[in-house]
Amino acid sequence: MEYLQDEFDPVLNADDEDDKVSGHKGxxxxxxxxxxxxxxxxxxxxxxxxxxxxxxQ
Known part of the structure; x- marks a missing residue:
């Protein structure tokens, strides 16, 4: 059985108030x-x- 592994990517996980996955900003x-x-x-x-x-609206 294969398990999903969550790897830390500093580019995607940077805390810069920007959601790099969906492109939406909070x-x-x-x-x-x-x-x-x-x-x-x-x-x-x-x-x-x-x-x-x-x-x-």
Missing amino acids: EKDKMEKDSIGTLVLSPYSSLKLPGQKDAI
């Missing part, structure tokens, strides 16, 4: 800190997956 979000230093993100519903279209 949406970047601005992170802010509140007065006590806690990270505050934008609401989850406002973020989109790469290639996702808006439901309401």
Whole structure:
């Protein structure tokens, strides 16, 4: 029986905010800190997956 092997490819696995497999780029979000230093993100519903279209136009 043959097993699939996952090999690390530094060109494909580079963390550069770019999806080199599908060609879609993810949406970047601005992170802010509140007065006590806690990270505050934008609401989850406002973020989109790469290639996702808006439901309401």
